[in-house]
Amino acid sequence: MIEVNNLKKEYFEGETTTKALRGVTFSIKKGEFVSIMGPSGSGKSTLLHVLSFLDRPTGGTYEFENKSIDKMSDQELAQVRNKDMGFVFQSFNLLSRLSVHDNVEIPLLYSDIPPNKRLKLIEEAVHAVGLEEKLHTEAGRLSGGQKQRVAIARALVTDPNVIFADEPTGNLDSESGLQVMEILESLNDKGRTVILVTHETQTAEFANRIIRIKDGMVESDKKIIPNRIHRGNLK
Protein backbone atom coordinates (compact mmCIF):
# COMPACT_ATOMS: atom_id res chain seq x y z
CA MET A 1 0.00 0.00 0.00
CA ILE A 2 2.75 2.42 0.95
CA GLU A 3 6.24 2.11 -0.55
CA VAL A 4 8.92 4.64 0.31
CA ASN A 5 12.39 4.38 -1.07
CA ASN A 6 15.30 6.60 -0.04
CA LEU A 7 12.81 9.36 0.76
CA LYS A 8 14.34 12.78 1.36
CA LYS A 9 12.92 16.09 2.46
CA GLU A 10 15.01 19.23 2.65
CA TYR A 11 13.84 22.68 3.66
CA PHE A 12 15.54 25.69 2.17
CA GLU A 13 15.58 28.89 4.07
CA GLY A 14 17.84 31.47 2.50
CA GLU A 15 21.36 30.02 2.51
CA THR A 16 20.71 27.27 5.02
CA THR A 17 19.33 23.85 4.17
CA THR A 18 17.62 21.73 6.79
CA LYS A 19 17.61 18.02 6.04
CA ALA A 20 14.50 16.70 7.76
CA LEU A 21 14.56 13.29 6.04
CA ARG A 22 17.86 11.87 4.83
CA GLY A 23 16.79 8.74 2.96
CA VAL A 24 13.99 6.72 4.51
CA THR A 25 13.01 3.34 3.11
CA PHE A 26 10.16 1.05 4.24
CA SER A 27 6.83 -0.29 3.12
CA ILE A 28 3.51 -0.59 4.89
CA LYS A 29 0.92 -3.19 3.98
CA LYS A 30 -2.83 -2.77 4.04
CA GLY A 31 -4.31 -3.35 7.50
CA GLU A 32 -1.15 -2.65 9.48
CA PHE A 33 -1.12 -0.48 12.61
CA VAL A 34 2.21 1.36 12.55
CA SER A 35 3.63 3.74 15.10
CA ILE A 36 6.31 6.16 14.02
CA MET A 37 8.39 7.20 17.01
CA GLY A 38 11.27 9.50 17.59
CA PRO A 39 12.46 12.44 19.65
CA SER A 40 11.38 15.92 18.67
CA GLY A 41 13.21 17.15 15.62
CA SER A 42 13.81 13.62 14.39
CA GLY A 43 11.69 14.14 11.28
CA LYS A 44 8.75 11.93 12.27
CA SER A 45 6.16 14.65 11.66
CA THR A 46 7.74 15.55 8.33
CA LEU A 47 7.56 11.87 7.38
CA LEU A 48 3.85 11.75 8.29
CA HIS A 49 3.15 14.90 6.23
CA VAL A 50 4.84 13.39 3.18
CA LEU A 51 3.09 10.04 3.67
CA SER A 52 -0.28 11.78 3.98
CA PHE A 53 0.22 13.84 0.80
CA LEU A 54 0.24 17.11 2.68
CA ASP A 55 3.80 17.77 1.52
CA ARG A 56 5.97 16.57 -1.34
CA PRO A 57 9.38 14.91 -0.85
CA THR A 58 12.49 16.54 -2.33
CA GLY A 59 14.15 13.20 -3.15
CA GLY A 60 13.52 9.45 -3.38
CA THR A 61 10.26 7.83 -4.37
CA TYR A 62 6.91 7.41 -2.69
CA GLU A 63 4.18 5.20 -4.08
CA PHE A 64 0.72 5.15 -2.52
CA GLU A 65 -1.39 2.26 -3.81
CA ASN A 66 1.02 1.93 -6.74
CA LYS A 67 0.70 5.59 -7.72
CA SER A 68 3.79 7.75 -7.53
CA ILE A 69 3.39 11.10 -5.78
CA ASP A 70 5.72 12.69 -8.37
CA LYS A 71 3.26 12.03 -11.14
CA MET A 72 0.25 13.50 -9.38
CA SER A 73 -1.00 17.08 -9.58
CA ASP A 74 -1.95 19.07 -6.49
CA GLN A 75 -5.57 18.48 -7.40
CA GLU A 76 -5.08 14.71 -7.59
CA LEU A 77 -3.31 14.76 -4.22
CA ALA A 78 -6.31 16.64 -2.78
CA GLN A 79 -8.61 13.97 -4.24
CA VAL A 80 -6.62 11.12 -2.70
CA ARG A 81 -6.52 12.90 0.66
CA ASN A 82 -10.28 13.24 0.48
CA LYS A 83 -11.12 9.69 -0.64
CA ASP A 84 -8.43 7.40 0.72
CA MET A 85 -7.01 9.18 3.76
CA GLY A 86 -8.31 10.35 7.09
CA PHE A 87 -6.51 12.78 9.40
CA VAL A 88 -6.41 13.13 13.16
CA PHE A 89 -4.34 16.02 14.54
CA GLN A 90 -2.91 16.68 17.97
CA SER A 91 -4.85 19.95 18.24
CA PHE A 92 -8.10 18.51 16.76
CA ASN A 93 -8.51 21.34 14.19
CA LEU A 94 -12.25 21.48 14.56
CA LEU A 95 -14.17 24.61 13.54
CA SER A 96 -15.39 25.44 17.01
CA ARG A 97 -18.44 27.44 15.93
CA LEU A 98 -19.84 24.64 13.81
CA SER A 99 -21.84 21.74 15.22
CA VAL A 100 -20.44 18.22 15.40
CA HIS A 101 -22.56 17.38 12.34
CA ASP A 102 -21.15 20.28 10.32
CA ASN A 103 -17.56 19.50 11.32
CA VAL A 104 -17.88 15.87 10.32
CA GLU A 105 -19.51 16.96 7.06
CA ILE A 106 -16.49 19.02 5.89
CA PRO A 107 -14.67 16.22 3.99
CA LEU A 108 -17.98 15.29 2.28
CA LEU A 109 -18.26 18.85 0.91
CA TYR A 110 -15.15 18.19 -1.13
CA SER A 111 -16.14 14.68 -2.23
CA ASP A 112 -18.48 13.52 -4.97
CA ILE A 113 -20.95 12.07 -2.48
CA PRO A 114 -24.39 13.60 -3.19
CA PRO A 115 -25.94 15.75 -0.42
CA ASN A 116 -28.85 13.38 0.21
CA LYS A 117 -26.51 10.53 1.23
CA ARG A 118 -24.43 12.62 3.59
CA LEU A 119 -26.53 12.52 6.74
CA LYS A 120 -26.40 8.72 6.95
CA LEU A 121 -22.60 8.70 6.59
CA ILE A 122 -22.22 11.42 9.22
CA GLU A 123 -24.47 9.57 11.67
CA GLU A 124 -22.54 6.34 11.14
CA ALA A 125 -19.19 8.04 11.71
CA VAL A 126 -20.43 9.84 14.83
CA HIS A 127 -21.92 6.57 16.09
CA ALA A 128 -18.53 4.85 15.62
CA VAL A 129 -16.97 7.27 18.11
CA GLY A 130 -19.96 7.13 20.48
CA LEU A 131 -21.06 10.77 20.24
CA GLU A 132 -24.56 10.37 18.75
CA GLU A 133 -26.03 12.53 21.50
CA LYS A 134 -23.75 15.43 20.65
CA LEU A 135 -24.55 15.53 16.93
CA HIS A 136 -25.95 19.07 17.06
CA THR A 137 -23.71 20.45 19.78
CA GLU A 138 -21.28 23.20 18.87
CA ALA A 139 -17.80 21.70 18.67
CA GLY A 140 -16.36 24.44 20.91
CA ARG A 141 -18.51 23.23 23.83
CA LEU A 142 -17.08 19.70 23.88
CA SER A 143 -14.33 18.36 26.16
CA GLY A 144 -10.87 17.63 24.73
CA GLY A 145 -11.53 13.90 24.49
CA GLN A 146 -14.86 14.46 22.78
CA LYS A 147 -13.26 16.89 20.34
CA GLN A 148 -10.69 14.30 19.35
CA ARG A 149 -13.44 11.73 18.86
CA VAL A 150 -15.26 14.20 16.58
CA ALA A 151 -11.99 14.60 14.70
CA ILE A 152 -11.82 10.81 14.29
CA ALA A 153 -15.43 10.76 13.05
CA ARG A 154 -14.45 13.43 10.51
CA ALA A 155 -11.50 11.25 9.45
CA LEU A 156 -13.83 8.24 9.08
CA VAL A 157 -16.73 9.79 7.26
CA THR A 158 -15.38 9.25 3.74
CA ASP A 159 -14.54 5.63 4.61
CA PRO A 160 -10.79 5.95 3.91
CA ASN A 161 -8.32 3.06 3.67
CA VAL A 162 -5.75 4.68 5.87
CA ILE A 163 -5.92 6.94 8.89
CA PHE A 164 -3.01 9.21 9.79
CA ALA A 165 -2.86 10.36 13.39
CA ASP A 166 -0.33 12.96 14.51
CA GLU A 167 0.11 12.76 18.31
CA PRO A 168 -3.64 12.15 18.73
CA THR A 169 -3.35 11.79 22.52
CA GLY A 170 -0.89 14.65 22.99
CA ASN A 171 -3.45 17.15 24.26
CA LEU A 172 -5.58 14.69 26.22
CA ASP A 173 -5.70 13.33 29.75
CA SER A 174 -4.87 9.64 30.02
CA GLU A 175 -8.48 8.43 30.17
CA SER A 176 -9.52 10.35 27.05
CA GLY A 177 -6.28 9.28 25.42
CA LEU A 178 -7.12 5.66 26.08
CA GLN A 179 -10.59 6.06 24.60
CA VAL A 180 -9.11 7.59 21.46
CA MET A 181 -6.54 4.81 21.13
CA GLU A 182 -9.23 2.17 21.61
CA ILE A 183 -11.23 3.71 18.80
CA LEU A 184 -8.17 3.69 16.51
CA GLU A 185 -7.52 0.09 17.52
CA SER A 186 -11.07 -0.94 16.67
CA LEU A 187 -10.77 0.79 13.30
CA ASN A 188 -7.61 -1.23 12.67
CA ASP A 189 -9.42 -4.39 13.74
CA LYS A 190 -11.97 -3.68 10.99
CA GLY A 191 -9.20 -3.68 8.41
CA ARG A 192 -8.16 -0.05 8.15
CA THR A 193 -4.52 0.87 8.04
CA VAL A 194 -3.57 3.20 10.89
CA ILE A 195 -0.34 5.21 10.89
CA LEU A 196 0.39 6.98 14.13
CA VAL A 197 3.09 9.46 15.08
CA THR A 198 3.85 9.67 18.78
CA HIS A 199 6.69 10.05 21.23
CA GLU A 200 4.87 8.17 24.01
CA THR A 201 5.92 4.55 24.19
CA GLN A 202 2.65 3.45 25.79
CA THR A 203 0.63 4.96 22.97
CA ALA A 204 3.01 3.53 20.37
CA GLU A 205 2.60 0.03 21.70
CA PHE A 206 -1.00 -0.17 20.59
CA ALA A 207 0.47 -0.76 17.15
CA ASN A 208 1.79 -4.00 15.72
CA ARG A 209 4.85 -2.33 14.29
CA ILE A 210 7.09 0.52 15.47
CA ILE A 211 9.36 2.49 13.16
CA ARG A 212 11.85 4.63 15.08
CA ILE A 213 13.22 7.70 13.35
CA LYS A 214 16.35 9.53 14.41
CA ASP A 215 18.05 12.39 12.58
CA GLY A 216 15.91 11.88 9.53
CA MET A 217 16.70 8.19 9.10
CA VAL A 218 15.12 4.91 10.18
CA GLU A 219 16.83 3.80 13.37
CA SER A 220 14.81 0.64 13.84
CA ASP A 221 11.75 -1.00 12.31
CA LYS A 222 10.25 -3.80 14.41
CA LYS A 223 7.08 -5.79 14.46
CA ILE A 224 5.68 -6.14 17.96
CA ILE A 225 2.80 -7.85 19.66
CA PRO A 226 0.49 -4.99 20.66
CA ASN A 227 1.00 -4.40 24.36
CA ARG A 228 -2.44 -4.11 25.76
CA ILE A 229 -1.26 -4.33 29.35
CA HIS A 230 -0.30 -0.68 29.08
CA ARG A 231 -3.90 0.23 29.02
CA GLY A 232 -3.91 -0.12 32.73
CA ASN A 233 -1.08 2.38 32.96
CA LEU A 234 -2.81 4.78 30.64
CA LYS A 235 -5.80 4.72 32.92
Added chain:
Amino acid sequence: MLFKDAFKTSTRSLMHGKMRSILTMLGIVIGIASVIILMSIGQSAQDLILGQVQSVGSNLIIITPGAPNNGKFSSPASAQGIVITSLQQRDVDSISREPSVNEAASFVSGIAEVVFGNNNKTVSYQGVTSNMFSVRNLTLGKGFVFTKGDVDSGNHVVVIGPDLANTLFGTTLSPIDKTIRVKNVSFRVVGVLSKGGVGAFGVDQGNIVIMPITVAQKQLLGISYLNVILAQANPTYDINFAKSRITFALRQNHGITDPNKDDFNIQTQADILAILGTITSIFTLFLAAIASISLIVGGIGIMNIMLVSVTERTREIGLRKAVGATNGDILQQFLIESVLLTFTGGAIGIAIGGGVVGLIYIVLKNFSSIGWVFAFPISSVILGLLVSGIAGIAFGIYPAYQAGKKNPIDALRYE
Protein backbone atom coordinates in the same frame (compact mmCIF):
# COMPACT_ATOMS: atom_id res chain seq x y z
CA MET B 1 -17.26 21.26 -4.31
CA LEU B 2 -20.86 22.00 -5.23
CA PHE B 3 -21.69 25.69 -5.61
CA LYS B 4 -24.60 25.20 -3.22
CA ASP B 5 -22.25 23.88 -0.52
CA ALA B 6 -19.74 26.67 -1.15
CA PHE B 7 -22.54 29.23 -0.90
CA LYS B 8 -23.79 27.73 2.36
CA THR B 9 -20.29 27.62 3.82
CA SER B 10 -19.69 31.24 2.85
CA THR B 11 -22.96 32.60 4.22
CA ARG B 12 -22.38 30.69 7.44
CA SER B 13 -18.98 32.22 7.96
CA LEU B 14 -20.32 35.71 7.18
CA MET B 15 -23.16 35.20 9.65
CA HIS B 16 -20.66 34.23 12.36
CA GLY B 17 -19.20 37.73 12.19
CA LYS B 18 -22.41 39.70 11.65
CA MET B 19 -21.15 43.03 12.98
CA ARG B 20 -17.99 42.85 10.94
CA SER B 21 -19.90 41.87 7.80
CA ILE B 22 -22.29 44.81 8.23
CA LEU B 23 -19.48 47.31 8.81
CA THR B 24 -17.56 45.96 5.83
CA MET B 25 -20.65 46.29 3.66
CA LEU B 26 -21.21 49.88 4.76
CA GLY B 27 -18.56 51.22 2.40
CA ILE B 28 -20.27 49.61 -0.59
CA VAL B 29 -23.72 50.66 0.67
CA ILE B 30 -22.61 54.31 0.79
CA GLY B 31 -20.80 54.05 -2.54
CA ILE B 32 -23.71 52.51 -4.45
CA ALA B 33 -26.26 54.80 -2.76
CA SER B 34 -24.27 57.88 -3.82
CA VAL B 35 -23.96 56.62 -7.39
CA ILE B 36 -27.72 55.95 -7.52
CA ILE B 37 -28.64 59.30 -5.96
CA LEU B 38 -26.34 61.37 -8.16
CA MET B 39 -27.32 59.49 -11.32
CA SER B 40 -31.00 60.02 -10.53
CA ILE B 41 -30.45 63.71 -9.80
CA GLY B 42 -28.54 64.02 -13.06
CA GLN B 43 -31.34 62.26 -14.90
CA SER B 44 -33.98 64.46 -13.25
CA ALA B 45 -32.05 67.60 -14.15
CA GLN B 46 -31.73 66.36 -17.72
CA ASP B 47 -35.45 65.58 -17.95
CA LEU B 48 -36.27 68.97 -16.47
CA ILE B 49 -34.03 70.90 -18.86
CA LEU B 50 -35.05 68.95 -21.95
CA GLY B 51 -38.71 69.13 -20.93
CA GLN B 52 -38.52 72.90 -20.74
CA VAL B 53 -36.83 73.16 -24.09
CA GLN B 54 -39.55 70.95 -25.54
CA SER B 55 -42.26 73.10 -23.93
CA VAL B 56 -41.00 76.02 -26.01
CA GLY B 57 -42.91 74.44 -28.87
CA SER B 58 -42.51 71.45 -31.09
CA ASN B 59 -41.39 71.80 -34.71
CA LEU B 60 -39.69 75.01 -33.72
CA ILE B 61 -36.98 76.49 -35.94
CA ILE B 62 -34.89 79.26 -34.42
CA ILE B 63 -33.13 81.75 -36.67
CA THR B 64 -30.55 84.03 -35.10
CA PRO B 65 -28.31 86.61 -36.78
CA GLY B 66 -24.57 85.91 -37.24
CA ALA B 67 -22.55 83.21 -38.94
CA PRO B 68 -23.12 79.62 -37.87
CA ASN B 69 -20.28 78.35 -35.70
CA ASN B 70 -20.05 75.11 -37.68
CA GLY B 71 -19.50 72.92 -34.66
CA LYS B 72 -16.81 75.13 -33.15
CA PHE B 73 -17.44 75.97 -29.55
CA SER B 74 -18.03 79.70 -29.44
CA SER B 75 -20.96 81.67 -28.14
CA PRO B 76 -23.25 83.35 -30.68
CA ALA B 77 -22.27 86.80 -31.90
CA SER B 78 -25.21 88.45 -30.14
CA ALA B 79 -24.08 87.02 -26.82
CA GLN B 80 -20.59 88.43 -27.35
CA GLY B 81 -22.06 91.95 -27.57
CA ILE B 82 -21.68 92.21 -31.32
CA VAL B 83 -24.72 93.85 -32.91
CA ILE B 84 -25.71 92.12 -36.09
CA THR B 85 -28.52 93.70 -38.04
CA SER B 86 -28.91 91.13 -40.78
CA LEU B 87 -32.41 89.88 -39.84
CA GLN B 88 -35.21 92.14 -41.04
CA GLN B 89 -39.02 92.06 -41.17
CA ARG B 90 -38.91 91.08 -44.87
CA ASP B 91 -37.09 87.86 -43.85
CA VAL B 92 -40.05 87.03 -41.60
CA ASP B 93 -42.41 87.74 -44.49
CA SER B 94 -40.46 85.46 -46.89
CA ILE B 95 -40.32 82.66 -44.32
CA SER B 96 -44.06 82.99 -43.66
CA ARG B 97 -44.75 82.45 -47.36
CA GLU B 98 -42.98 79.05 -47.38
CA PRO B 99 -45.54 76.20 -47.53
CA SER B 100 -43.35 74.10 -45.23
CA VAL B 101 -43.69 76.75 -42.51
CA ASN B 102 -46.93 77.24 -40.60
CA GLU B 103 -46.06 80.62 -39.31
CA ALA B 104 -43.09 82.76 -38.41
CA ALA B 105 -42.83 85.06 -35.46
CA SER B 106 -40.08 87.51 -34.57
CA PHE B 107 -38.90 89.19 -31.49
CA VAL B 108 -36.50 91.72 -30.07
CA SER B 109 -35.50 91.92 -26.44
CA GLY B 110 -33.95 94.13 -23.82
CA ILE B 111 -33.90 94.81 -20.11
CA ALA B 112 -35.87 97.56 -18.43
CA GLU B 113 -37.25 98.72 -15.12
CA VAL B 114 -40.99 98.12 -14.76
CA VAL B 115 -42.92 100.35 -12.35
CA PHE B 116 -46.44 100.27 -10.90
CA GLY B 117 -47.13 102.66 -8.06
CA ASN B 118 -44.35 102.21 -5.53
CA ASN B 119 -43.40 98.76 -6.80
CA ASN B 120 -40.72 98.22 -9.36
CA LYS B 121 -38.57 95.44 -10.75
CA THR B 122 -35.94 95.20 -13.47
CA VAL B 123 -36.86 92.45 -15.91
CA SER B 124 -36.40 91.33 -19.51
CA TYR B 125 -38.91 92.57 -22.01
CA GLN B 126 -39.63 91.09 -25.38
CA GLY B 127 -41.20 92.75 -28.36
CA VAL B 128 -43.00 90.05 -30.32
CA THR B 129 -45.42 89.58 -33.16
CA SER B 130 -48.88 88.48 -32.02
CA ASN B 131 -48.44 84.93 -33.35
CA MET B 132 -45.46 84.39 -30.99
CA PHE B 133 -47.87 83.16 -28.30
CA SER B 134 -49.02 80.25 -30.44
CA VAL B 135 -45.57 79.52 -31.90
CA ARG B 136 -44.06 79.24 -28.43
CA ASN B 137 -47.02 77.48 -26.80
CA LEU B 138 -47.41 80.31 -24.29
CA THR B 139 -50.66 80.12 -22.36
CA LEU B 140 -52.38 82.81 -20.36
CA GLY B 141 -53.58 82.62 -16.77
CA LYS B 142 -55.63 85.84 -16.97
CA GLY B 143 -56.80 88.23 -19.65
CA PHE B 144 -56.05 88.05 -23.36
CA VAL B 145 -53.06 88.20 -25.68
CA PHE B 146 -52.64 91.28 -27.87
CA THR B 147 -53.69 91.05 -31.51
CA LYS B 148 -52.10 91.58 -34.90
CA GLY B 149 -54.00 94.87 -34.98
CA ASP B 150 -52.27 95.96 -31.75
CA VAL B 151 -48.89 95.10 -33.30
CA ASP B 152 -49.62 96.83 -36.59
CA SER B 153 -50.93 100.01 -35.02
CA GLY B 154 -48.28 100.02 -32.28
CA ASN B 155 -50.68 99.97 -29.31
CA HIS B 156 -49.10 100.20 -25.84
CA VAL B 157 -50.34 96.91 -24.44
CA VAL B 158 -48.40 94.20 -22.58
CA VAL B 159 -48.69 90.65 -21.30
CA ILE B 160 -46.66 90.08 -18.12
CA GLY B 161 -45.29 87.06 -16.30
CA PRO B 162 -47.12 85.80 -13.16
CA ASP B 163 -44.24 86.47 -10.76
CA LEU B 164 -43.89 90.01 -12.01
CA ALA B 165 -47.66 90.49 -11.64
CA ASN B 166 -47.31 89.40 -8.02
CA THR B 167 -44.43 91.80 -7.38
CA LEU B 168 -46.23 94.75 -8.90
CA PHE B 169 -49.84 94.16 -7.90
CA GLY B 170 -49.66 91.75 -4.97
CA THR B 171 -52.14 88.90 -4.65
CA THR B 172 -55.31 90.92 -4.21
CA LEU B 173 -55.20 93.46 -7.03
CA SER B 174 -56.00 92.35 -10.58
CA PRO B 175 -53.34 93.47 -13.07
CA ILE B 176 -55.74 93.56 -16.02
CA ASP B 177 -56.29 97.03 -17.48
CA LYS B 178 -53.82 98.60 -15.06
CA THR B 179 -51.20 100.90 -16.51
CA ILE B 180 -47.53 100.15 -15.85
CA ARG B 181 -44.40 101.99 -16.97
CA VAL B 182 -41.66 100.16 -18.84
CA LYS B 183 -38.55 102.29 -19.38
CA ASN B 184 -40.79 105.28 -18.65
CA VAL B 185 -43.24 104.36 -21.41
CA SER B 186 -46.81 103.64 -20.32
CA PHE B 187 -48.45 100.32 -21.17
CA ARG B 188 -51.84 98.79 -20.38
CA VAL B 189 -51.69 95.21 -19.05
CA VAL B 190 -54.01 92.96 -21.07
CA GLY B 191 -52.92 89.50 -19.92
CA VAL B 192 -50.88 87.49 -17.43
CA LEU B 193 -49.01 84.33 -18.45
CA SER B 194 -49.82 81.08 -16.66
CA LYS B 195 -47.17 79.68 -14.34
CA GLY B 196 -44.29 78.08 -16.22
CA GLY B 197 -40.63 77.54 -15.49
CA VAL B 198 -37.59 79.00 -17.10
CA GLY B 199 -38.52 79.64 -20.71
CA ALA B 200 -36.65 79.77 -23.94
CA PHE B 201 -33.27 81.50 -24.19
CA GLY B 202 -32.74 81.37 -20.46
CA VAL B 203 -35.36 84.00 -19.72
CA ASP B 204 -37.32 83.62 -16.53
CA GLN B 205 -40.88 83.37 -17.86
CA GLY B 206 -42.34 84.38 -14.52
CA ASN B 207 -40.65 87.77 -14.69
CA ILE B 208 -41.14 88.97 -18.23
CA VAL B 209 -42.94 91.73 -20.12
CA ILE B 210 -44.18 90.90 -23.61
CA MET B 211 -45.22 93.79 -25.86
CA PRO B 212 -45.90 94.38 -29.58
CA ILE B 213 -42.64 94.25 -31.52
CA THR B 214 -43.36 97.56 -33.26
CA VAL B 215 -43.50 99.42 -29.94
CA ALA B 216 -40.36 97.73 -28.59
CA GLN B 217 -38.38 98.49 -31.76
CA LYS B 218 -39.41 102.13 -32.09
CA GLN B 219 -40.05 103.38 -28.55
CA LEU B 220 -37.73 101.32 -26.38
CA LEU B 221 -34.81 100.18 -28.54
CA GLY B 222 -34.79 102.52 -31.54
CA ILE B 223 -33.88 99.76 -33.99
CA SER B 224 -35.43 98.24 -37.09
CA TYR B 225 -33.71 94.83 -37.13
CA LEU B 226 -34.73 91.62 -35.33
CA ASN B 227 -32.98 89.60 -32.61
CA VAL B 228 -34.61 86.26 -33.32
CA ILE B 229 -37.08 84.76 -35.78
CA LEU B 230 -39.02 81.71 -34.66
CA ALA B 231 -40.63 79.59 -37.34
CA GLN B 232 -43.04 76.75 -36.75
CA ALA B 233 -42.60 74.02 -39.31
CA ASN B 234 -45.66 72.59 -41.01
CA PRO B 235 -45.94 69.08 -39.51
CA THR B 236 -46.76 67.54 -42.91
CA TYR B 237 -43.25 68.43 -44.06
CA ASP B 238 -39.95 67.15 -42.73
CA ILE B 239 -38.47 69.74 -40.40
CA ASN B 240 -35.11 69.56 -42.19
CA PHE B 241 -36.85 70.37 -45.47
CA ALA B 242 -38.35 73.45 -43.86
CA LYS B 243 -34.89 74.33 -42.56
CA SER B 244 -33.38 74.11 -46.06
CA ARG B 245 -36.23 76.20 -47.53
CA ILE B 246 -35.66 78.92 -44.92
CA THR B 247 -31.91 78.86 -45.62
CA PHE B 248 -32.63 79.26 -49.33
CA ALA B 249 -35.05 82.19 -48.74
CA LEU B 250 -32.69 84.03 -46.42
CA ARG B 251 -29.69 83.61 -48.77
CA GLN B 252 -31.81 85.05 -51.55
CA ASN B 253 -32.95 88.00 -49.41
CA HIS B 254 -29.39 88.71 -48.24
CA GLY B 255 -27.81 88.14 -51.64
CA ILE B 256 -25.51 85.35 -50.41
CA THR B 257 -24.08 82.93 -52.99
CA ASP B 258 -21.28 81.34 -50.97
CA PRO B 259 -22.84 79.08 -48.26
CA ASN B 260 -19.78 79.70 -46.08
CA LYS B 261 -20.69 83.36 -45.79
CA ASP B 262 -24.15 82.91 -44.26
CA ASP B 263 -24.99 85.80 -41.93
CA PHE B 264 -27.67 83.85 -40.08
CA ASN B 265 -27.85 80.71 -38.04
CA ILE B 266 -30.69 78.19 -38.15
CA GLN B 267 -31.29 75.68 -35.40
CA THR B 268 -34.14 73.30 -34.95
CA GLN B 269 -35.38 72.28 -31.58
CA ALA B 270 -33.90 68.85 -32.27
CA ASP B 271 -30.44 70.45 -32.66
CA ILE B 272 -30.80 72.21 -29.35
CA LEU B 273 -32.13 69.09 -27.64
CA ALA B 274 -29.18 67.10 -28.98
CA ILE B 275 -26.66 69.62 -27.67
CA LEU B 276 -28.38 69.92 -24.29
CA GLY B 277 -28.74 66.15 -24.12
CA THR B 278 -25.00 65.73 -24.61
CA ILE B 279 -24.19 68.36 -22.01
CA THR B 280 -26.52 66.94 -19.39
CA SER B 281 -25.33 63.39 -20.06
CA ILE B 282 -21.75 64.47 -19.45
CA PHE B 283 -22.94 66.18 -16.30
CA THR B 284 -24.63 62.97 -15.11
CA LEU B 285 -21.56 60.90 -15.94
CA PHE B 286 -19.39 63.37 -14.09
CA LEU B 287 -21.58 63.04 -11.00
CA ALA B 288 -21.45 59.25 -11.25
CA ALA B 289 -17.66 59.38 -11.58
CA ILE B 290 -17.37 61.43 -8.39
CA ALA B 291 -19.66 59.03 -6.57
CA SER B 292 -17.68 56.01 -7.74
CA ILE B 293 -14.67 57.27 -5.76
CA SER B 294 -16.54 56.32 -2.60
CA LEU B 295 -17.26 52.95 -4.21
CA ILE B 296 -13.53 52.35 -4.70
CA VAL B 297 -12.87 53.30 -1.07
CA GLY B 298 -15.57 50.83 -0.02
CA GLY B 299 -14.02 48.15 -2.22
CA ILE B 300 -10.61 48.63 -0.65
CA GLY B 301 -12.29 48.24 2.75
CA ILE B 302 -13.66 44.88 1.61
CA MET B 303 -10.25 43.78 0.35
CA ASN B 304 -8.66 44.77 3.65
CA ILE B 305 -11.18 42.84 5.76
CA MET B 306 -10.98 39.82 3.45
CA LEU B 307 -7.18 39.74 3.83
CA VAL B 308 -7.55 39.88 7.62
CA SER B 309 -10.14 37.14 7.44
CA VAL B 310 -7.86 34.93 5.33
CA THR B 311 -5.05 35.32 7.87
CA GLU B 312 -7.36 34.66 10.80
CA ARG B 313 -8.72 31.54 9.21
CA THR B 314 -5.38 30.10 8.12
CA ARG B 315 -5.89 26.95 10.22
CA GLU B 316 -9.38 26.47 8.82
CA ILE B 317 -7.93 26.73 5.32
CA GLY B 318 -5.24 24.18 6.26
CA LEU B 319 -7.83 21.78 7.65
CA ARG B 320 -10.08 22.10 4.61
CA LYS B 321 -7.14 21.45 2.31
CA ALA B 322 -5.99 18.48 4.38
CA VAL B 323 -9.40 16.82 4.00
CA GLY B 324 -9.51 17.35 0.26
CA ALA B 325 -10.24 20.99 -0.66
CA THR B 326 -8.37 22.13 -3.75
CA ASN B 327 -6.93 25.60 -4.28
CA GLY B 328 -9.97 26.32 -6.43
CA ASP B 329 -12.41 25.27 -3.69
CA ILE B 330 -10.81 27.66 -1.19
CA LEU B 331 -10.59 30.47 -3.74
CA GLN B 332 -14.25 29.95 -4.58
CA GLN B 333 -15.30 30.08 -0.95
CA PHE B 334 -13.56 33.40 -0.25
CA LEU B 335 -14.66 34.90 -3.54
CA ILE B 336 -18.29 34.04 -2.81
CA GLU B 337 -17.89 35.69 0.58
CA SER B 338 -16.63 38.95 -0.89
CA VAL B 339 -19.19 38.99 -3.71
CA LEU B 340 -21.96 38.28 -1.18
CA LEU B 341 -20.74 41.23 0.88
CA THR B 342 -20.59 43.66 -2.03
CA PHE B 343 -23.77 42.40 -3.68
CA THR B 344 -25.82 42.64 -0.50
CA GLY B 345 -24.23 46.04 0.15
CA GLY B 346 -25.13 47.07 -3.38
CA ALA B 347 -28.75 45.98 -2.99
CA ILE B 348 -29.06 47.88 0.32
CA GLY B 349 -27.36 50.88 -1.32
CA ILE B 350 -29.88 50.85 -4.17
CA ALA B 351 -32.77 50.72 -1.70
CA ILE B 352 -31.34 53.62 0.34
CA GLY B 353 -30.52 55.56 -2.83
CA GLY B 354 -34.07 55.05 -4.10
CA GLY B 355 -35.46 56.26 -0.77
CA VAL B 356 -33.31 59.39 -0.81
CA VAL B 357 -34.24 60.13 -4.44
CA GLY B 358 -37.94 59.82 -3.52
CA LEU B 359 -37.41 62.11 -0.51
CA ILE B 360 -35.67 64.75 -2.63
CA TYR B 361 -38.57 64.58 -5.05
CA ILE B 362 -41.19 65.00 -2.33
CA VAL B 363 -39.28 67.89 -0.71
CA LEU B 364 -38.64 69.75 -3.97
CA LYS B 365 -42.18 69.19 -5.19
CA ASN B 366 -43.80 70.50 -2.03
CA PHE B 367 -41.39 73.19 -0.91
CA SER B 368 -40.00 74.69 -4.11
CA SER B 369 -41.35 76.04 -7.35
CA ILE B 370 -38.97 73.99 -9.48
CA GLY B 371 -40.91 71.51 -11.58
CA TRP B 372 -38.63 68.67 -10.38
CA VAL B 373 -39.09 65.43 -12.27
CA PHE B 374 -38.88 62.08 -10.49
CA ALA B 375 -36.28 59.93 -12.19
CA PHE B 376 -35.00 56.60 -10.89
CA PRO B 377 -33.38 55.15 -13.99
CA ILE B 378 -33.55 51.34 -14.11
CA SER B 379 -30.14 51.52 -15.78
CA SER B 380 -28.66 52.88 -12.55
CA VAL B 381 -30.12 49.93 -10.62
CA ILE B 382 -28.66 47.44 -13.07
CA LEU B 383 -25.38 49.35 -13.10
CA GLY B 384 -25.38 49.43 -9.29
CA LEU B 385 -25.86 45.68 -8.98
CA LEU B 386 -23.35 44.98 -11.74
CA VAL B 387 -20.73 47.29 -10.28
CA SER B 388 -21.15 45.88 -6.76
CA GLY B 389 -20.82 42.34 -8.12
CA ILE B 390 -17.74 43.26 -10.10
CA ALA B 391 -16.29 45.11 -7.09
CA GLY B 392 -16.72 41.90 -5.07
CA ILE B 393 -14.73 39.94 -7.63
CA ALA B 394 -12.14 42.70 -8.23
CA PHE B 395 -11.45 43.36 -4.55
CA GLY B 396 -12.01 39.76 -3.42
CA ILE B 397 -9.88 37.94 -5.97
CA TYR B 398 -6.54 38.85 -4.40
CA PRO B 399 -7.43 37.77 -0.84
CA ALA B 400 -9.14 34.65 -2.23
CA TYR B 401 -6.08 33.80 -4.30
CA GLN B 402 -3.89 34.25 -1.22
CA ALA B 403 -6.17 31.87 0.68
CA GLY B 404 -6.23 29.30 -2.12
CA LYS B 405 -2.48 29.04 -2.54
CA LYS B 406 -1.75 28.45 1.15
CA ASN B 407 0.33 25.35 1.77
CA PRO B 408 -1.76 22.99 3.97
CA ILE B 409 1.15 22.15 6.28
CA ASP B 410 2.05 25.79 6.93
CA ALA B 411 -1.63 26.59 7.34
CA LEU B 412 -2.18 23.79 9.88
CA ARG B 413 0.87 24.83 11.88
CA TYR B 414 -0.20 28.50 11.93
CA GLU B 415 -0.68 29.80 15.46
